[in-house]
Amino acid sequence: MQQFLQKLKTQPVMSGTSTGQAFWHATAADETDSLLDSYSPVDGQLMARVHPTVREDYDKVVETARAAFLKWRAVPAPRRGEIVRQMGEQFRQYKKELGTLVSYEMGKSLQEGMGEVQEMIDICDFAVGQSRQLYGFTMHSERPDHRMYEQWHPLGVVGIITAFNFPVAVWSWNAMLAWVCGNVCIWKPSEKTPLTALACQQIIKEVLEQNDVPEGVSCLITGGREAGTWLAEDPRIALVSATGSTRMGKAVAQTVSARLGRYLLELGGNNAIIVTPHADLNIAVPAIVFGAVGTAGQRCTSTRRLIIQESIYEDVKNRLVKAYGQLRIGNPLDEKNHVGPLIDQAAVAAYQTALFHVKEQGGRLLLDGEVLEGPGFESGCYVRPAIAEMPAQSAIVQHETFAPILYLLKYRTLEEAIELQNGVPQGLSSAIFTLNLREAEQFLSTGGSDCGIANVNIGTSGAEIGGAFGGEKETGGGRESGSDAWKAYMRRQTNTINYGTSLPLAQGIKFEL
Numbered sequence: 160m161q162q163f164l165q166k167l168k169t170q171p172v173m174s175g176t177s178t179g180q181a182f183w184h185a186t187a188a189d190e191t192d193s194l195l196d197s198y199s200p201v202d203g204q205l206m207a208r209v210h211p212t213v214r215e216d217y218d219k220v221v222e223t224a225r226a227a228f229l230k231w232r233a234v235p236a237p238r239r240g241e242i243v244r245q246m247g248e249q250f251r252q253y254k255k256e257l258g259t260l261v262s263y264e265m266g267k268s269l270q271e272g273m274g275e276v277q278e279m280i281d282i283c284d285f286a287v288g289q290s291r292q293l294y295g296f297t298m299h300s301e302r303p304d305h306r307m308y309e310q311w312h313p314l315g316v317v318g319i320i321t322a323f324n325f326p327v328a329v330w331s332w333n334a335m336l337a338w339v340c341g342n343v344c345i346w347k348p349s350e351k352t353p354l355t356a357l358a359c360q361q362i363i364k365e366v367l368e369q370n371d372v373p374e375g376v377s378c379l380i381t382g383g384r385e386a387g388t389w390l391a392e393d394p395r396i397a398l399v400s401a402t403g404s405t406r407m408g409k410a411v412a413q414t415v416s417a418r419l420g421r422y423l424l425e426l427g428g429n430n431a432i433i434v435t436p437h438a439d440l441n442i443a444v445p446a447i448v449f450g451a452v453g454t455a456g457q458r459c460t461s462t463r464r465l466i467i468q469e470s471i472y473e474d475v476k477n478r479l480v481k482a483y484g485q486l487r488i489g490n491p492l493d494e495k496n497h498v499g500p501l502i503d504q505a506a507v508a509a510y511q512t513a514l515f516h517v518k519e520q521g522g523r524l525l526l527d528g529e530v531l532e533g534p535g536f537e538s539g540c541y542v543r544p545a546i547a548e549m550p551a552q553s554a555i556v557q558h559e560t561f562a563p564i565l566y567l568l569k570y571r572t573l574e575e576a577i578e579l580q581n582g583v584p585q586g587l588s589s590a591i592f593t594l595n596l597r598e599a600e601q602f603l604s605t606g607g608s609d610c611g612i613a614n615v616n617i618g619t620s621g622a623e624i625g626g627a628f629g630g631e632k633e634t635g636g637g638r639e640s641g642s643d644a645w646k647a648y649m650r651r652q653t654n655t656i657n658y659g660t661s662l663p664l665a666q667g668i669k670f671e672l
């Protein structure tokens with residue numbers, strides 16, 4: 160690990176403020192400052208200590224970013240795309256090192272850590288193409304010798320607040336598109352994963368330098384929720400893109416709305432899979448298990464609820480219990496293991512509380528959860544994935560617990576299953592396993608799933624960057640990455656041009672002098 164950290168130019172004590180090429184030492188930083196300590200949930204080791212950004216430096220960062228915007232917006236979009244292409248090349252080069260660091264700092268499996276970096280590479284590729292396609296419509300004017308069209312302009316400074324569970328990919332979804340659109344970015348990563356963020360900044364630094372990109376195009380501030388609130392409150396931040404819990408999203412939405420600013424929210428999910436009697440269980444079972452235990456149940460798209468038709472309920476249940484019996488829990492850097500640790504002790508406590516509520520609310524644990532102890536589990540963050548049979552209306556089922564707990568629910572008719580699936584406050588991802596065309600189409604129809612993502616014969620997690628990603632209801636309504644998500648990072652302008660010799664007014668209004 161040490162050699163990876165060296166290659167990524169990360170050190171034991173680091174400045175957590177950067178405007179791209181420059182890394183700042185906090186103005187008020189001295190030995191008494193509270194440093195941001197990054198502990199690995201893998202082995203409990205202290206990985207690094209980061210000087211969090213102080214308010215005074217935050218203001219300097221914003222001013223540097225604002226000055227950079229005036230230059231960056233004048234760079235032609237395809238040229239901005241070319242710079243993003245070079246960043247993608249850097250991420251290709253550092254995929255193993257960054258993927259390993261993601262795995263060690265966040266605790267997801269090495270496969271998933273590398274997958275996260277691949278997602279960054281994919282969004283860079285996508286953004287390069289997008290840089291030549293920032294299209295606006297043209298319309299026919301109702302007036303003679305007039306032309307009407309729409310064009311898209313950058314917004315300015317984009318603030319990006321990210322969660323611990325996708326410590327690097329979510330930043331890249333936002334930043335790469337925001338940059339090709341002509342914006343500058345200030346990233347506030349999770350206080351639980353500051354090191355991966357610093358590593359990203361180091362990786363792209365070379366590209367920024369080689370291309371004479373103005374200082375301030377890619378900024379990084381570190382700290383806890385307070386640093387996030389600076390972005391939310393600040394009228395100089397044109398767009399706040401925030402990923403995290405629904406609690407955080409509600410706070411950000413209220414603050415940004417109060418100043419009539421723009422926000423883009425990617426919040427909690429409570430995702431379900433419906434399994435019908437027409438399902439191919441040979442593909443359904445592995446998809447359910449990956450969705451429920453992958454990233455130790457800490458994906459926004461993790462499968463939390465399984466809605467099974469009563470005629471196949473016992474069969475599915477038995478297959479799942481058997482499959483869970485084969486899971487290997489342990490160090491996520493060891494590729495033989497399927498399940499790594501939770502992020503920290505607070506997450507372990509939330510897992511235990513949820514299991515307590517399962518029993519209290521009339522649930523039956525098919526596979527008991529437990530916190531693992533002994534050699535290899537010294538960090539205290541490793542837990543056993545649990546499965547619980549739950550009464551449909553239990554309060555705990557409505558709640559997103561960020562841990563590997565799968566709730567089983569029974570249904571009779573597909574209408575009932577869809578109602579159960581939609582009957583939670585969140586609306587991120589959903590899936591149905593069926594080979595029956597009518598069932599699949601009913602699930603996808605207007606009266607079907609109410610989520611931002613609805614899959615057939617694919618689990619709830621593991622989206623590709625080409626589609627717009629996001630969800631409804633308490634998930635926040637935002638869309639990021641593919642499709643036309645770029646529009647969130649630009650402002651639309653309608654232009655009407657009169658190239659004639661008279662001044663006809665719209666709607667035929669007469670005004671003569």
Ligand code: NAD
Pocket residue numbers: 320321322323324325329347348349350382383384385386387388391402403404405406407408410411424425426427428458459460559561587629630634
């Ligand atoms: P969190 O809400 O605790 O923190 C997320 C980020 O918000 C952190 O950077 C934190 O410092 C900041 N923050 C917290 N309170 C804030 C406030 N009041 N104002 C401004 N910033 C604030 O979430 P977490 O525990 O890091 O991540 C897990 C959550 O994120 C889950 O609910 C998960 O579903 C969600 N998530 C959603 C998506 C998605 O795309 N929908 C993706 C990843 C994670």
